[in-house]
Amino acid sequence: YPNVLPTITIEQLLYHTSGLYDYTNNIAYGNTTILLDPSGIQIPDQIMENFVLTSNFSPGVKQEYSNTNYLLLGMIIEKISGRPYYEEIRDRFDLDTNYPTMAVPPFEIPTTDLGNLWFDRSGTGNFFVDVEVAGLSLNGLFSGASSTGAYAATPADVVKWGYDLYSGKYLSESTMNKLLTPHPLGLFGISDYGLGVVIADATCGPISYGHTGSIIYTSNMAYLPDHDLCVVAMTNDGRAAADLSFVINITEQMICLYLETVVSTDEQADTDNQLKIYPNPATVELNLDFENPVSDLTVKVYNQLGQKVAYYSAKQKENYVRLNTVDWANGSYIIHITTKEKQIIRKVIKQ
Structure with a gap:
């Protein structure tokens, strides 16, 4: 293909370090699959020829997501297996038994009804339509997505x-x-x-x-x-x-x-390291007391908004950590404790 270097590796495709232009960013592709020809079947080879523009960067220089990488990976599967990628995946992972609703429309028929898609066809953000009720086909949308992510389940x-x-x-x-x-x-x-x-x-x-x-x-x-x-x-x-x-x-x-x-708000003991967290509720400080010393210790504390309010780490063995809670707002917090052996989640209260 004109805009695909032959030196790009499969690993670079998976890591998204290939530099390939993302064909789904091409306005012409969106117009074709959604507006101009929504019932048409899009072929990967034609997508590569018509909608993949000049590469964004040289392979290995950056890591930037591009759906073109997954489209090519699907084509590689088909080249090696000699059949459509979705047939290879269906047999290799026994989808019929393990994941019976998984299918790739329009090439496979889902065993359950597909939820109607609501879509802003005008592009203004103010005019949403039920695609199915409007009589529009999803063939272009699904076939164009192909191995980049067209599974329904x-x-x-x-x-x-x-x-x-x-x-x-x-x-x-x-x-x-x-x-x-x-x-x-x-x-x-x-x-x-x-x-x-x-x-x-x-x-x-x-x-x-x-x-x-x-x-x-x-x-x-x-x-x-x-x-x-x-x-x-x-x-x-x-x-x-x-x-x-x-x-x-x-x-x-x-x-x-x-x-x-x-997790609960009471003092809790971990059976492996006899971890005690006190006082709970806390006022000015929170103590983490391991009966047995632990190594590679990391402690992260998050508030109810998911914001990290405290962090502590130590490579050497520790059996005691004191956290200053004076500046913490009143409320509940999640403590995420990682040691060399395991991870522990606890909930505490500041009042």
Whole structure:
């Protein structure tokens, strides 16, 4: 293809360090798939020829998300397997048994009804229509998204997929380590991003693995390894596509609400290290007392808005930490404690 260097590697595609222009940013592509020919089937080869413009940067110089990377990866799967990428995935992961609602319209027919899509066809932000009621086809939208993220499924099946993938059901330990290792450049220079996976701290503390997705339908999935928990938020409201923080915030609210249900405000003891947190409620100070010394200790404290209000770390062995709480506003806080052996989440009150 004219704007794809032959030296780009598969790893660079997965890491988004290829520099390839994101075809979904091309206005001509959006006009074709949504406005001019919504019922037409978009072919990846034609998308690469017609809508991928000059590269944004040389491979390996930056890490910037581009859907073109995933489109090419799907084409590589098809070249190697000799069949459509979605057929290879269906058989390889036994979707019919494990995730029966997963399908790639219009090439596969979903086993459950697809939620009607509400979309601002005018582009003004004031005129939203039910695409199905308006008689518009979604063929162009889904076929154009292709292997960049055109799967339809129920939240339950997406949760199960995320849980199975990130808990290690499908990949070896060495591959999982590679998958979850963030590129040193940082996505857009600010975010941790592995091989096709967002690595982030939830606002209330714990680390999560997952991804967002939007082809006007919008979703976000996050798996918390420390809690063996997977959470998904999905919407058919097209307004969410303009601001992915909508589904990200819903996901994080669900995570934080879950964590609040599994911790209490009483003094709590951890059975491995006999951790005591006192006084709780706190007034001027909060003490963390480990009966057995722990190493590689990190303590993060978050308020109800997800803002970090305190941080402490130590490489050497510690068995006592004192936090000054004088400047904390009254209310509840989440303490995220990481040691070399484990992670602990606790809830405390400042009054």
